[in-house]
Amino acid sequence: MRIERIRLDSSGELSDEYLFSFSKVQHLYGLDPGKGESFRKRYDELSRRETSFSRSRLVEVLRQFHSGELHHPAVEQNIRRLEKPGSVVVIGGQQAGLLAGPLYTLYKAISVIQLARREEERLGVPVIPVFWIAGEDHDLDEVNHIYVPGPDGRLIKHRLPLSEGGKRISAGHVLLDPQSLGEWLRELGRMLPDTEFKEGMLKELAQWAEEPVSLTRYFARLLHRLFGRFGLVQIDSSFPPLRRIEGAFFERLIADNAALDEAVGDQIKQVEKMGYSSPLVLHPDCAHLFIYVDGERQLLLRDGDGFITRDGRRRWSGRELLRVAREEPERFSNNVVTRPLMQEFLFPTLSAVVGPGEIAYWGCLRKAFSEMGMTMPVLMPRIGVTLIDxxxxxxxxxxxxxxxxxxxxxxxxxxxxxxxxxxxxxxxxxxxxxxxxxxxxxxxxxxxxxxxxxxxxxxxxxxxxxxxxxxxxxxxxxxxxxxxxxxxxxxxxxxxxxxxxxxxLQERVHNITPYWNEYGTEWIERLAEAPLTFFEHQVVFL
Known part of the structure; x- marks a missing residue:
């Protein structure tokens, strides 16, 4: 495997300014990811901060999530290390795409692993790699397909229907039917050329869903197969035991909701004043939370002194909604604004690994972090890769x-x-x-x-x-x-x-399966161990 590095042309977007002209946007973010001292400053800050989370409860939840087929000695060792005071995490996340979705999902996991390894060596403290599976997202059309190169020189969109009766339901609540998935995988096999790896790959992918399994669990099994040996700790944001330790923060988000929304709105105005289009388009009076009502995920809006679902059918007073958060936290889930805040509440986050779109919308969140009594971690861009077969x-x-x-x-x-x-x-x-x-x-x-x-x-x-x-x-x-x-x-x-x-870019469209089919998975492991750079694009000759 040979690697060349190039710098891609700038798009002029906020994310490019962040990467290559940080001083222009530092007031939106804080710590410069290109400077090693930023990580030391962040670690010192975490060491002084009063912890808002319980390490023991978090570790218990992580062990529950990794029980059974997700158990691996390297993962268990990292979970144990997270129990130690002074340990921190590097975290990155993604939607639970079918067969891990586009390739950039794998590159984000590799980035998390590599950055955690680098900073542990530099800081001399335990730094644990964590992958946050965005299982609360409900846009199934974004995750129900992969693209496969066809013999006629065109991409084939290979779609697995994930209909749940038209309801808005989180990916973590969607069950994959073994029969439907099996037929979908057989059709995938007919699309791919015959190779020495094909039969084994399809067999593995089918074995992980021999009985009904959630889309997020199936996603976790694939990531575990590829990165378990590197000690990558995973967590599904829709995992009910995790929700139960999030209740206290949901209460805070409800109690201070108007101030939170104002903080986000003020920073969006700052971004727009700098000449950038806002990466966040928010509904007026958005509460930045979702709630499950009658089996469907509904956006919450502020309505006077209370809250109302977007469809207007259900309303709660502030006191009533606080009680729901306290007694039934599993009914709540975060939006694009509150997910990074919840992540900060749960984990001692040294750095968050993010893609270009995430860099842009995090640029609207610094005041929101401050409003919640937090500061932003170091945002590190994930690695970019193009594979050359x-x-x-x-x-x-x-x-x-x-x-x-x-x-x-x-x-x-x-x-x-x-x-x-x-x-x-x-x-x-x-x-x-x-x-x-x-x-x-x-x-x-x-x-x-x-x-x-x-x-x-x-x-x-x-x-x-x-x-x-x-x-x-x-x-x-x-x-x-x-x-x-x-x-x-x-x-x-x-x-x-x-x-x-x-x-x-290839990484935004193609899936791992054509490359797994042709080369196996050893190249993924070699990529995770190779010296990669975060501010240049890697061109990898397989």
């Missing part, structure tokens, strides 16, 4: 393509290559021909004008027909050139599909 690497060599060209101007390079290898310049040839035809008709129509306006109209109509035929001939000539160089153009298309599908 062996066929793609071979095609790059045949086309004399550099890594940089893949990320900036692949379509332009394709057009340039075609122009260089064409026997004639079709564009120039037909541009000259069109100019000559236009000139001829200008003269001809002018000479026919004494025959009256009808003749002029017929002449103009005839001109359009001739130009259409000329355009048809041009298209046919270009088609013949493409056919002559069909093999090379297919190689360009292969590279685009594998590395920049739809113009997006």
């Amino acid at each position: 062996r066929a793609t690497e071979r095609y790059m060599g045949l086309l004399d393509l550099s890594v940089e060209e893949i990320f900036s101007g692949l379509d332009r390079r394709k057009r340039q290559w075609l122009k260089e290898h064409a026997p004639l310049d079709v564009q120039e040839l037909f541009a000259d021909a069109a100019k000559q035809v236009e000139g001829l008709y200008d003269t001809l129509v002018q000479q026919l004008s004494p025959l009256g306006p009808e003749m002029r109209r017929i002449g103009e109509k005839n001109r359009l027909r001739v130009m259409e035929q000329l355009d048809y001939l041009k298209n046919q000539a270009e088609r013949m050139i493409r056919l002559r160089h069909e093999t090379a153009l297919r190689r360009f298309d292969h590279i685009s599909l594998r590395c920049r599908p739809g113009g997006k």
Whole structure:
């Protein structure tokens, strides 16, 4: 495995300023992730802070979650280390996507593992890697599919229906049906080429759901399979025992809800004043909490001195909702604003590993942390990776393509290559021909004008027909050139599909299964152990 590093072009968004011009946005965040001293400052701050969490209760919940098939000696050792006063965590999370969703989920887990290892060596204290599974999210359309490269050069959206009768239900409450998943996996097998790893991969994926299992548990089993040996501790945000130790903070979020909302609103205005569009679009009077009512996850809004569901069907006074939080905390869940706050309440967080979108919305939260008596951890960008399979690497060599060209101007390079290898310049040839035809008709129509306006109209109509035929001939000539160089153009298309599908980064679209099928999973372990950088994009040749 060979790794090259590049810096991607800036998008000009808030996340890019955070990564490469931190001083411009420091007032929105606090600690600079590019400076080692930031982690020492954060650790010292955690050491002085009055703990808002119970280590023993948290450890008990983590052990419950890792019972049975999620038990691993390395994970158990890290859970034990978290019990020790002075230990801290590096944490990152993601939605529970089907088969782990896009590849960046795996890269976030690797980032958490690597950063925890680095900071433990630097600080000389236990630093535990933790992965937060966002099991409370209810947008199932975002997690019910994977994309698979098809034989025709297009991506296939392979979808597993996760309908729950149209109800808004958290991913952690969705049960996978073994029969439906089994058929879905068999269809996946038919999409993938036969390899030495295919049968074993499909067997493993099916074994993890031989009986009904929640989507989040299935997700956890896959991550455990890949990263358990590295001691990665996981927790599902929808895990009922975790909810029970979150009750006290839900009460705080309810009691101080208006002030929390005002703090978020003020910082959003700051972000917009700096010229950035707000990464958070909030409902007026949003309580930043959800509540389960009649089996459905409902957004809570403030309504005078009380609270109301977004559909307006249920209302509670402030006192009534505090009682629900105290007695039935499992009915509540967080939104994009309160999830980082809850994470801070539960864990002694040295650093949170985040993606570009998360960096942007965390930029709206510093005042919210302050309102809750907290400070933000060091936000560290997750690593970015593009995998180059062996066929793609071979095609790059045949086309004399550099890594940089893949990320900036692949379509332009394709057009340039075609122009260089064409026997004639079709564009120039037909541009000259069109100019000559236009000139001829200008003269001809002018000479026919004494025959009256009808003749002029017929002449103009005839001109359009001739130009259409000329355009048809041009298209046919270009088609013949493409056919002559069909093999090379297919190689360009292969590279685009594998590395920049739809113009997006590979990690945001592709799933692990095509690479597992072709190379097994050893490359994942090697990637977790390789020296990676957090501020450059890694191009990994498999």
